[in-house]
Amino acid sequence: MTRPDVLRYAAFTTDTDGGNPAGIVLGAAGLDDAAMLAVAGEVGYAETAFVTGGDGGVRAIRYFSPVAEVPFCGHATVATAVAIAEREGPGRIRFATPVGEVAMETAEVDGRLVASFTSVEPxxxxxxxxxxxxxxxxxxxxxxxxxxxxxxxxxxxxxxxxxxxxxxxxxxxxxxxxxxxxxxxxxxxxxxxxxxxxxxxxxxxxxxxxxxxxxxxxxxxxxxxxxxxxxxxxxxxxxxxxxxxxxxxxxxxxxxxxxxxxxxxxxxxxxxxxxxxxxxxxxxx
Structure with a gap:
């Protein structure tokens, strides 16, 4: 397996020593389940997010803990949206998650990028x-x-x-x-x-x-x-x-x-x- 580029972000904080760390793989289209689980285990955070593709403006995303796939992970979704906004500019991002589509809004607030996700129907x-x-x-x-x-x-x-x-x-x-x-x-x-x-x-x-x-x-x-x-x-x-x-x-x-x-x-x-x-x-x- 070619080692993917793994980003590391802390979510729900402005301090790298606070919040919840998440791994992020923006280009995970070529990874199968076993590879994603192995990467998540190596990263060692609660979850790592994998952007596995995109169609019509909707990006497919999956989440793995070090031991199993997780249907949805809020902090990793926020971290991934901020990472994308840093590279593409703030705005609307749509993720296709295993539990359904989750819409994100990213914006700069007081010099910081903030991401908001709208959950599926609770x-x-x-x-x-x-x-x-x-x-x-x-x-x-x-x-x-x-x-x-x-x-x-x-x-x-x-x-x-x-x-x-x-x-x-x-x-x-x-x-x-x-x-x-x-x-x-x-x-x-x-x-x-x-x-x-x-x-x-x-x-x-x-x-x-x-x-x-x-x-x-x-x-x-x-x-x-x-x-x-x-x-x-x-x-x-x-x-x-x-x-x-x-x-x-x-x-x-x-x-x-x-x-x-x-x-x-x-x-x-x-x-x-x-x-x-x-x-x-x-x-x-």
Missing amino acids: RVEPMPAEILGELLDLVGLDADVLDERHPPRIAFAGNRHPILVVADASAFDDFTFDPSRARALMDEHGWPATITVLHRLADAADGGLRFEARNIFPVGAIVEDPATGAAAAAVGGYLRELGAVAPPARVVISQGRHVGRPSELVVDVPAAGGIVVSGPAVPIA
């Missing part, structure tokens, strides 16, 4: 009591620490994410988990991306909601994801479905503090349709 389903019990046991928490305003659900906006919202800040900061056990649970239930645990912060002055997130994602050397765009989109759909926001609404999610790579994801929730997630990305030397 959906929210109840969380069965037995799954809630498994998740609480995984993180060593009791049900009484959960936020009554935000009941547990499983939300989809490209990937299925179980969502727990913890009311107690100390419980949120201090919970731990066994990565191998988390991986087994995720594989058992067909969750290809993250288990999302949130804590609601003080509301913004404009009435928008602010959350901090910890996204459990044991893959290779990674245990928690520092910025998860797909989960942020799922959270937007979850909040809309519960009536926790009055669309159009903006939600800000901080993530990555617990793994030393702080990030910020801006989530815009329209009255209907896909959720918009925005953030910058910067190249990693």
Whole structure:
């Protein structure tokens, strides 16, 4: 296999030491599944994005973690869009992902390129009591620490994410988990991306909601994801479905503090349709 040119970007940050690193292969048309998986394993980030072709202005893109293909990855999509905008100029980019078409807008904001993706149509389903019990046991928490305003659900906006919202800040900061056990649970239930645990912060002055997130994602050397765009989109759909926001609404999610790579994801929730997630990305030397 000819070694492809791999770019490395950090998404949802303006600092290369923050955000979520993603590998990017802009010219991946000649790579088969095994080759893409091998490249992702060598890169070692949570996901690497592969642009495998384009037709009629729509670019085909796929995502691989070091261990498997992932249906959709928000931070790698943002990073790829910024990399393309740096080379072709800002504007609209359309990606054909394994879960459907995802539209991107890239623009320069305060001297930085920012990319926004609109997710596929989100959906929210109840969380069965037995799954809630498994998740609480995984993180060593009791049900009484959960936020009554935000009941547990499983939300989809490209990937299925179980969502727990913890009311107690100390419980949120201090919970731990066994990565191998988390991986087994995720594989058992067909969750290809993250288990999302949130804590609601003080509301913004404009009435928008602010959350901090910890996204459990044991893959290779990674245990928690520092910025998860797909989960942020799922959270937007979850909040809309519960009536926790009055669309159009903006939600800000901080993530990555617990793994030393702080990030910020801006989530815009329209009255209907896909959720918009925005953030910058910067190249990693």
